[in-house]
Amino acid sequence: MRFEALRRKLSQMEDAKESHSGIFKRANLKAGNIMFTKGVRTNGKKRIGVVPGVEIGDIFFFRMELILIGLHSQSMAGIDFMPMKADIEGERVAISIVSSGGYEDDAEDPDVLVYTGQGGNASADKEASDQKLVRGNLALERSLHRANEVRVIRGFKDATHQTSKVYVYDGLYKVQESWMEKGKTGCNMFKYKLVRLPGQTGAFSTWKSIRKWKEDPSSRDGLILPDLTSGAESIPVSLVNEVDDEKGPAYFTYVSTVKYPKSFKLVQPSYGCNCRDACQAGNSNCSCIQKNGGDFPYITTGILACRMPMIFECGSSCPCFRNCKNRVLQTGFKVHFEVFKTRDKGWGLRSWDPIRAGTFICEYAGEVIEKIKEKADGDDGENNDYVFNTNRVYESFKWNHETESAEERSDTSEKFDIPSPLIISSKNSGNIARFMNHSCSPNVFWQPIMFEHNNEAFLHIAFFAKKHIPPMTELTYDYGIPQSDETESNNMEHGKKKCLCGSLKCRGYFY
Numbered sequence: 001m002r003f004e005a006l007r008r009k010l011s012q013m014e015d016a017k018e019s020h021s022g023i024f025k026r027a028n029l030k031a032g033n034i035m036f037t038k039g040v041r042t043n044g045k046k047r048i049g050v051v052p053g054v055e056i057g058d059i060f061f062f063r064m065e066l067i068l069i070g071l072h073s074q075s076m077a078g079i080d081f082m083p084m085k086a087d088i089e090g091e092r093v094a095i096s097i098v099s100s101g102g103y104e105d106d107a108e109d110p111d112v113l114v115y116t117g118q119g120g121n122a123s124a125d126k127e128a129s130d131q132k133l134v135r136g137n138l139a140l141e142r143s144l145h146r147a148n149e150v151r152v153i154r155g156f157k158d159a160t161h162q163t164s165k166v167y168v169y170d171g172l173y174k175v176q177e178s179w180m181e182k183g184k185t186g187c188n189m190f191k192y193k194l195v196r197l198p199g200q201t202g203a204f205s206t207w208k209s210i211r212k213w214k215e216d217p218s219s220r221d222g223l224i225l226p227d228l229t230s231g232a233e234s235i236p237v238s239l240v241n242e243v244d245d246e247k248g249p250a251y252f253t254y255v256s257t258v259k260y261p262k263s264f265k266l267v268q269p270s271y272g273c274n275c276r277d278a279c280q281a282g283n284s285n286c287s288c289i290q291k292n293g294g295d296f297p298y299i300t301t302g303i304l305a306c307r308m309p310m311i312f313e314c315g316s317s318c319p320c321f322r323n324c325k326n327r328v329l330q331t332g333f334k335v336h337f338e339v340f341k342t343r344d345k346g347w348g349l350r351s352w353d354p355i356r357a358g359t360f361i362c363e364y365a366g367e368v369i370e371k372i373k374e375k376a377d378g379d380d381g382e383n384n385d386y387v388f389n390t391n392r393v394y395e396s397f398k399w400n401h402e403t404e405s406a407e408e409r410s411d412t413s414e415k416f417d418i419p420s421p422l423i424i425s426s427k428n429s430g431n432i433a434r435f436m437n438h439s440c441s442p443n444v445f446w447q448p449i450m451f452e453h454n455n456e457a458f459l460h461i462a463f464f465a466k467k468h469i470p471p472m473t474e475l476t477y478d479y480g481i482p483q484s485d486e487t488e489s490n491n492m493e494h495g496k497k498k499c500l501c502g503s504l505k506c507r508g509y510f511y
Helices: 002-021 027-037 063-068 135-146 204-215 287-291
Strands: 079-083 092-099 112-116 150-158 161-182 188-196 223-225 238-240 337-341 347-351 360-363 366-369 387-389 423-425 444-453 456-465
Touching: 002 027, 002 063, 027 063, 063 161, 079 135, 092 112, 092 135, 135 161, 135 188, 150 188, 150 204, 161 204
Parallel strands: 092 150, 238 337
Antiparallel strands: 079 092, 112 188, 150 161, 161 188, 223 238, 337 347, 360 456, 366 423, 387 423, 444 456
């Protein structure tokens, strides 16, 4: 998470420079180098088998992340190895491999991987050649005889960022067989058959299932509706129940944004920018960038760079394009979500796609209300699971980069600056946000965003990914604790519910 925070900040700084210099540097490599220099890494000593802190199914978006956490120490090579004995000249065995399409691997079976050895590929200055039984290839051959565990990381194209890859830790395998065969170039290649150890959590198998569902949504077990939003969103949201016979949540009207009974006035007048096509990072004349403290809140890929007291997006009077990079909330979510029945928490929300830290999840849609009504006989009022209140006390956490690492002068404050409290009810009308459950260790956080409509500024609540989130992982946020003035009874026991988040930091209850 520290690497990601630093990478996002460096990307934000590079975006601003790039528009002037035309030079683009890879922020992930620079962030990795800073982390190495500061000694910020873990599991630095190579090991066979499980890496502490890494779970099967965990996802990564850069090879540098694999190095920093000690999962795979090679920045380019697909095979990592270490001496079997303490002696530096000891026999080397393979400890991890990355299979991501660089060679002719047979990688479709979720439990068997036929991996192609390294070397022999053609390049600009040399022709393809026979692979040699050295280094990584020799290490895999020795692992066949030693029968040691080998970590397998599979790489895929990132569906939401076509030029990027996502890496999935698929667990422990053993080399079961090796042989040599002629490849497409006519040269000899080593082949290694790796078989997944039984009893491990599914990872690649989950990805294969999702691929099938995307091609044919009706193939999803437990599917109730292919699109809960009835076309209100650009990407359909599946409704699924694999737990019991319930046919869906209580009726509500699906709306994609927040509805105000009256305008939410700002102290300062609201005005748009004068950018004609799209707002450019580093453009000091853009008034929307000025409102954001001189920085573009999002990096090129639409990822949130850092939490801010308030984000100001371009509004309806701004002449810039609809797809301007400063309109992330307004262009809607880009992830394929699924509303699903949980075993013990009612309905929940998860994604079919891998989500990288800082990705926009959704807005909290519903109706703005003046205050939360008290419970009355036969009426549950607004004091229910479908209310969002900015005035609650939320556990603080640091998400932004560490200032000195990014050569910045000052920290961006993570303390929100909201003009006046906002309460949104999604009981009768709302969107997918109403299905997100509470967690004491959430993977999603909220951020206030303001933009202008008809020269009046409106506050919106946006949710972003706190960290990388693997597919089919439930999305959760901290519901917060009410202040004593939230209910007329001033009774803090009022509305208290038992928490079932299962987190190691679970406080045992939520509101």
